[in-house]
Every structure is written in structure tokens, then in C-alpha cells.
Amino acid sequence: MSATLTTLAAGALPAPADLAPDLEAALRFAKAEKSPATRRAYATDYRLFCRWCEARGLSPMPAATETVAAYLAHEAENGCKASTIARRCAAIGYAHKLAGNESSTASESIRAVLRGIRRTLGTAPTRKAPVTADLLLAMISSAGTGPKGLRDRALVLLGFAGAFRRSELVALDVSDLQETEAGLLVTIRRSKTDQEAQGRTVAIVRGSIACPVDAVHKWIETAGIDNGPLFHPVAKGGKVMAGRLSDKQVARTIKAFAARLGLDGAAFGGHSLRAGFLTSAAARGASIFKMADQSGHKNMDTLRGYVRNAELFQDHAGAGLL
Numbered sequence: 001m002s003a004t005l006t007t008l009a010a011g012a013l014p015a016p017a018d019l020a021p022d023l024e025a026a027l028r029f030a031k032a033e034k035s036p037a038t039r040r041a042y043a044t045d046y047r048l049f050c051r052w053c054e055a056r057g058l059s060p061m062p063a064a065t066e067t068v069a070a071y072l073a074h075e076a077e078n079g080c081k082a083s084t085i086a087r088r089c090a091a092i093g094y095a096h097k098l099a100g101n102e103s104s105t106a107s108e109s110i111r112a113v114l115r116g117i118r119r120t121l122g123t124a125p126t127r128k129a130p131v132t133a134d135l136l137l138a139m140i141s142s143a144g145t146g147p148k149g150l151r152d153r154a155l156v157l158l159g160f161a162g163a164f165r166r167s168e169l170v171a172l173d174v175s176d177l178q179e180t181e182a183g184l185l186v187t188i189r190r191s192k193t194d195q196e197a198q199g200r201t202v203a204i205v206r207g208s209i210a211c212p213v214d215a216v217h218k219w220i221e222t223a224g225i226d227n228g229p230l231f232h233p234v235a236k237g238g239k240v241m242a243g244r245l246s247d248k249q250v251a252r253t254i255k256a257f258a259a260r261l262g263l264d265g266a267a268f269g270g271h272s273l274r275a276g277f278l279t280s281a282a283a284r285g286a287s288i289f290k291m292a293d294q295s296g297h298k299n300m301d302t303l304r305g306y307v308r309n310a311e312l313f314q315d316h317a318g319a320g321l322l
């Protein structure tokens with residue numbers, strides 16, 4: 001988005017009256033270049049940068065190379081992860097781009113600082129513990145029989161069976177579900193790796209021990225919903241509220257299930273269901289291509305990691321040596 005577009009949309013410059021509606025539309029499309037989650041993260045990152053600059057009497061826009069470098073170093077020394085620092089650097093650069101200003105974030109000086117931070121801090125991600133099939137069965141045994149318990153049971157069973165991201169799970173509408181004799185067809189209209197909404201269909205097979213299809217049915221019947229969001233907030237008294245469940249509630253639900261089993265809830269999160277399905281499928285020898293069909297992964301190297309971890313002790317080179 002150019003500086004002219006930004007200032008025109010803000011009303012800082014006069015624009016022909018008949019151009020105003022199209023200009024507003026152009027601004028909306030320009031903002032849609034990034035996903036809502038990315039826009040929120042970038043906005044927070046840039047706001048933190050502005051506060052840091054303000055406290056030191058520095059200009060955040062346009063920001064000097066030395067200012068950006070010092071800020072990144074400050075974040076590294078105060079415990080930020082390398083990935084978070086890289087995102088904050090990208091947010092600063094994107095804010096300058098939107099304002100029509102040159103940014104130093106792509107300069108060799110800043111790249112050198114980022115490389116140094118990665119080498120110093122390391123780049124290994126902090127992974128949440130997977131909720132594998134056996135652990136999932138133990139978790140849902142503690143789910144209650146009221147509306148919240150039925151919702152949470154359906155939420156984790158469907159999330160696991162579809163290897164869904166938590167954002168995909170809470171974005172589902174009732175109309176995205178189609179039941180067949182073999183199971184459930186779930187339409188994912190948009191995802192982290194499908195920002196242009198090409199969409200994909202995920203098959204959910206019926207279970208013999210804990211069936212995700214039956215769990216979803218029971219939740220829908222109890223909640224009395226036939227359209228709109230699939231998963232709703234539930235009040236303490238068991239009243240099903242209007243609106244859509246937040247993705248943060250998915251993580252809180254999984255942590256609560258883990259805590260009831262005496263596990264460290266902090267070790268689990270929203271990604272645990274997706275990771276648990278892939279870990280369990282790999283352990284059972286599932287085809288990596290079938291796993292990709294379910295999870296929507298486009299990078300096979302990521303899936304190979306799950307298979308490799310599941311096969312670490314199979315045909316081990318050291319077996320029988322000692």
C-alpha cells in the first residue's frame with residue numbers, strides 16, 4: 001500500500017467524491033494482503049517498538065538503522081526468542097512499507113544482527129507435547145456429561161481426528177459438515193497455509209472406542225444449533241452462548257484435560273491435537289502422503305520429522321550390540 005493510498009483513505013488529502021467508495025475498497029484489499037493473525041501480531045510488535053523508541057527519545061518512523069539494531073539487541077538480551085525478534089523486525093519493515101518510507105530492516109547490517117541473534121540464542125522451536133491417541137482417550141474420560149463436557153469432548157476428538165489447527169477448528173460452521181456412511185466430511189474454507197481460501201475437504205472416520213462423529217452429533221443436539229458456528233462458549237451454568245469459541249479456549253481446554261490427569265498443563269497447547277494425530281499415525285506406519293492429506297501439510301519435511309521420531313528405535317543400528 002502506498003503512502004498516497006494511506007493518506008487518501010485517512011482523509012488527509014482531498015479525493016474526488018466518486019472515488020471514495022473504491023478507495024475504501026482498495027484499502028480493505030490492501031489490508032487483506034496479510035492474514036488477520038499476522039496483522040494483529042505486526043500491530044503489537046510495532047506498538048512495542050514505538051514505546052521503546054519513545055522512552056529513548058528516538059524516531060520510530062522513519063527509524064534509523066542504529067535504532068532498529070539496538071532494539072533487536074535489546075529484545076534478545078531481555079529473553080525474546082529468535083523467531084519473535086525476526087517477526088518484530090518484519091513488522092517494523094512492513095510498517096515503513098505501508099507508510100511509503102524506506103526501511104533499514106532489509107539492510108546487511110540488520111541481517112547481520114539477526115544472524116548473530118539466531119546463532120547466539122538458537123532457533124529450535126519450543127514444541128508442545130503431543131496428545132497421542134492413548135492419551136486422548138484418557139483425557140476424554142474426565143469430560144462431564146453437561147453441555148460444556150460434551151462440547152469439550154467433541155472439540156478434542158474432532159480436532160485430533162482431523163489433525164486440525166486450533167484456528168481451523170474454531171472457524172468451522174455447522175454447514176461445513178457433511179455426514180456420510182463412512183464418516184464425516186469437513187470443509188476447511190481457509191487455513192494458515194491457504195490464505196486465498198482455495199479450501200480442502202478432510203475425512204473424519206468413525207471410531208470404535210471414541211467416535212468423533214458421534215461426539216459432534218451429541219454436542220450439536222445438546223446445544224440446539226443447526227447453523228452458524230459449530231463450537232460456542234458455554235457459561236458456568238451450562239447455557240450455550242451466542243458467538244464463536246476462541247482459539248485460545250482450545251488451548252485452555254487441552255491444558256485443563258491434561259491437568260486433570262496429573263500432567264503439566266503448560267506442556268500442552270492448541271497444537272497438541274494436531275501433533276498427537278501425526279505422531280500416532282506415524283507410529284502405526286501410516287503413509288506420509290495420507291498423513292499430508294489429513295493435515296494439509298505442504299512441506300513434507302515437517303511430516304518426515306514425525307515419522308522419523310516414531311521410528312527412532314526401529315531397526316536401530318545399536319540393537320543387540322550390548
